[in-house]
Amino acid sequence: MAIRLGRGVAAINYPTGMNLGGDPTQALVHSTPTGNFMVTLSSVDLGQGMKQIMAQICAETIGVPTDRVVVDTADTDTGPHCMGTFASRGTHRAGNAVIQAAKEARQVMLEVAAEELEVNASDLETDGQGNILVKGAPQKSISIFDVALSAHFKRGRSISGRGMFLIPRSYPEKETGAMKPSTCYAHACTVAEVEVDDETGEVTVLTVKNIFEIGRALNPKMVEQQLVGGSWMGISHALYETTEPYYPNRDHGGTDFNQYLMPGPGDLAETEIIVLERPSADGPYGAKGPGEMCANPQIPAVANAVFDAVGVRIDTLPITPERILRALKAQAAN
Amino acid sequence: MAKVPVQFTLNGSEKAEFIDSGTTLLHALRDKIGDTSPKGGCHQGTCGACSVIIDGELRLSCLTLAETCNGAVITTTSGLSEGGVLHPLQHAFLDTFATQCGFCTPGMIMAAKVLLDHKPNPSRDEVVEALSGNICRCTGYEPIIQAVLHAARANSQNAA
Numbered sequence: 001m002a003i004r005l006g007r008g009v010a011a012i013n014y015p016t017g018m019n020l021g022g023d024p025t026q027a028l029v030h031s032t033p034t035g036n037f038m039v040t041l042s043s044v045d046l047g048q049g050m051k052q053i054m055a056q057i058c059a060e061t062i063g064v065p066t067d068r069v070v071v072d073t074a075d076t077d078t079g080p081h082c083m084g085t086f087a088s089r090g091t092h093r094a095g096n097a098v099i100q101a102a103k104e105a106r107q108v109m110l111e112v113a114a115e116e117l118e119v120n121a122s123d124l125e126t127d128g129q130g131n132i133l134v135k136g137a138p139q140k141s142i143s144i145f146d147v148a149l150s151a152h153f154k155r156g157r158s159i160s161g162r163g164m165f166l167i168p169r170s171y172p173e174k175e176t177g178a179m180k181p182s183t184c185y186a187h188a189c190t191v192a193e194v195e196v197d198d199e200t201g202e203v204t205v206l207t208v209k210n211i212f213e214i215g216r217a218l219n220p221k222m223v224e225q226q227l228v229g230g231s232w233m234g235i236s237h238a239l240y241e242t243t244e245p246y247y248p249n250r251d252h253g254g255t256d257f258n259q260y261l262m263p264g265p266g267d268l269a270e271t272e273i274i275v276l277e278r279p280s281a282d283g284p285y286g287a288k289g290p291g292e293m294c295a296n297p298q299i300p301a302v303a304n305a306v307f308d309a310v311g312v313r314i315d316t317l318p319i320t321p322e323r324i325l326r327a328l329k330a331q332a333a334n
Numbered sequence: 335m336a337k338v339p340v341q342f343t344l345n346g347s348e349k350a351e352f353i354d355s356g357t358t359l360l361h362a363l364r365d366k367i368g369d370t371s372p373k374g375g376c377h378q379g380t381c382g383a384c385s386v387i388i389d390g391e392l393r394l395s396c397l398t399l400a401e402t403c404n405g406a407v408i409t410t411t412s413g414l415s416e417g418g419v420l421h422p423l424q425h426a427f428l429d430t431f432a433t434q435c436g437f438c439t440p441g442m443i444m445a446a447k448v449l450l451d452h453k454p455n456p457s458r459d460e461v462v463e464a465l466s467g468n469i470c471r472c473t474g475y476e477p478i479i480q481a482v483l484h485a486a487r488a489n490s491q492n493a494a
């Protein structure tokens with residue numbers, strides 16, 4: 001009876017979004033009379049930072065500071081349609097829709113500015129600070145504040161735009177069954193080191209080293225936050241969490257947080273996160289979806305590490321002491 | 335059911351309510367008084383989201399009857415900022431990106447505050463111990479541990 005060390009590796013290829021009946025998200029952008037911009041969405045921020053990212057994307061596209069943008073995700077009944085915030089799709093799908101809407105709004109904004117400055121709209125550019133300048137003659141300029149006032153009270157224009165991003169449904173080819181379930185894939189690789197007590201079946205994760213390829217990190221600190229939390233959640237899925245330990249039998253499922261186990265602050269593995277940025281061709285400013293995929297590679301990595309440690313393949317999650325002991329017993333009997 | 339009076343100090347101001355006997359402090363704070371900073375995660379003492387500070391002690395408001403709080407001094411996370419200036423712990427949570435959905439955050443901050451009030455320079459193990467009654471779905475805990483250690487460091491620099 002001994003504590004045995006094991007190391008496991010796993011790599012994953014993870015689609016951004018899904019493709020059942022097509023995968024659309026829509027967005028609307030409009031300016032207030034004082035030149036702030038509203039993004040209206042039905043995509044929900046559940047803590048992953050959707051609002052911040054959409055504000056950055058809108059601001060970058062229109063050419064204003066991020067704090068000039070307000071994102072309203074108030075009501076999925078009345079907002080522009082979104083399939084939802086899941087499958088790592090929010091940044092990619094909603095972000096592309098926001099870019100399209102913001103481009104249209106920007107065009108109207110430049111047209112109004114052109115009328116005010118008596119130049120061609122194509123000769124104008126934004127400085128990112130809230131002003132519109134004539135290219136090559138920056139002394140000739142107008143603030144976006146004044147452009148919005150003019151649009152509302154003088155020129156009768158709505159500085160607004162509509163955005164839509166749709167990944168169309170992909171049907172399998174009749175002959176081969178081949179289909180294109182997604183247009184954009186994130187990647188990750190994890191190496192996990194574990195200790196397995198072959199007497200109790202208990203697994204301790206010592207270190208988790210993760211490398212994530214997530215397209216461009218539009219907000220690097222928030223990406224890191226997702227990945228650190230996701231890595232923890234992957235370990236939690238690998239070793240602890242289940243509502244049906246004897247699936248499909250519901251018996252002995254946890255009914256409260258005393259029984260539904262997750263690693264607490266005292267059970268953390270030493271965790272390393274490395275981000276690789278390979279901008280995606282069809283992502284908003286090169287982004288892919290890092291959200292859900294970041295909790296996946298730890299699971300096979302831990303399963304492989306357990307195999308490396310004690311020579312048993314556990315193919316049912318979570319990898320509980322009971323499952324390990326049963327497998328060790330079966331192994332000894334053979 | 336007969337109503338009972340209850341009176342306590344909440345974040346520095348006097349509160350008095352008539353409540354049903356048996357009402358939890360969590361319910362009284364959120365639904366009677368309107369302080370929604372304590373969260374109801376489990377209502378049975380297993381998640382820590384409802385944590386508040388009663389007479390300097392960390393307590394679970396879901397397991398505390400409001401009528402036992404007569405004359406008590408209660409602090410919740412919504413009472414920590416002063417004149418729009420965030421408490422150092424709140425700052426630290428922002429700086430270390432220790433909040434995602436935010437549901438656990440007020441409870442974590444209460445637990446951390448009681449720790450730092452008693453022990454301004456805790457070790458990592460002491461921080462872990464202090465947070466061990468609070469659960470978080472989102473962050474993986476490390477950023478929260480870092481937030482508390484940051485706030486402790488900021489405190490000791492201010493004191494020096």
Ligand code: FES
Nearest residue numbers: 375376377382396
């Ligand atoms: S709501 Fe009080 S501990 Fe969960």
Ligand code: FES
Nearest residue numbers: 434438470471472
């Ligand atoms: S931030 Fe979501 S539960 Fe902790």
